[in-house]
Amino acid sequence: MKKLFCASLLFISCWSFSQEKIQETRLTDEVFRINLINPGVEYEFPTSDFSTLSTGLGVGYSGEIDELTVGKKTGFIYIIAPFLEVQHKLFYNLNKRKRKDKSIVNNSGNFITAGVQAKGPSIADNVERTSDYDFSLGLAWGIQRSYKEKYHLLFHIGPKYFFDTKGNGGFFPILIQLNLGFDL
Numbered sequence: 001m002k003k004l005f006c007a008s009l010l011f012i013s014c015w016s017f018s019q020e021k022i023q024e025t026r027l028t029d030e031v032f033r034i035n036l037i038n039p040g041v042e043y044e045f046p047t048s049d050f051s052t053l054s055t056g057l058g059v060g061y062s063g064e065i066d067e068l069t070v071g072k073k074t075g076f077i078y079i080i081a082p083f084l085e086v087q088h089k090l091f092y093n094l095n096k097r098k099r100k101d102k103s104i105v106n107n108s109g110n111f112i113t114a115g116v117q118a119k120g121p122s123i124a125d126n127v128e129r130t131s132d133y134d135f136s137l138g139l140a141w142g143i144q145r146s147y148k149e150k151y152h153l154l155f156h157i158g159p160k161y162f163f164d165t166k167g168n169g170g171f172f173p174i175l176i177q178l179n180l181g182f183d184l
Contacts, residue, residue, distance in 0.1 A: 027094040028052050031106045033152050035181035040083075042181075044107060050094060052107055054115075056085040062119070064127050065162050067170030071128045079125040087115035089142075106146035106183045113140050113156060131164035138175065146183050154179040 028046040035042055040058015047053050064077035089111040094104050102108075114137075121132040142156025157176050163169035 027098070027104060028091065029106050031146075032184045033181050034184065035152075035179045037178055037180050038083075042179075044089075047088070050092070051088065051090045054085075054087045054089060056083075056087075058083060059123065060119075065170060065172065067168050068130050068134050068162055068164050069127045070130055075126075077127050079119075079122050079127065079129065081122045081125075082120040083117055085115060085117040087113045089113045103146065103149075105149050106152070108145045110143050111141075111156075113142060113158075114138070115140070129164070130168045131166045134162060134164040136160045136162045140175075140177070142177075150183055152179065152181045152183050 027049045028051065029044075030046060031042075031044045033042040033044070034040075035056070035058060038058055038060035040056055040060070042054060042056040042058075044052045044054040059080060060083045062079045062081070064079070069077075089107075090113070091107065091109040091111045093110045097104050097109055117136045119134050122129065138158055138160035140156040140158025142154065142158075144152070144154040146152055155176075155178050157174060160172050160175045161169065162172060
């Protein structure tokens, strides 16, 4: 798993340096958002012309992960808990969107991301977690768009590795995230 993660980071780093460097202004923006799905706030700021660091804090829904839950599971499984998320996004089509007169406002583009998330004690759930705190590391491909410079859509998909404070862990091959909200 470590080799796959390191190889992926190396690939993303090399790929990001191959971006065209012809631009008149900074391509990435500083954005503050309010997300409605998994309610929370997010602050995204540029780390280069083609990358941003995004930090989010909120309350989110997650399902059951076999390695991080115990006991009998039946019906619709849910865990609602506070989270902190940090992602580094590498945008790969901002110049292409700009050349085609498509908006890149508020970082509207396609990206590859590496991120980490921490979840705290459950606010509500119907399954017992192995620990009050768990974490995830993952890589993903995604898109985000800003409509009328006000409404925000983010979709990303990719694998994640989950673990808790007691040493339990597991791999989830395809995790999907969807956010709708407002850019401020």
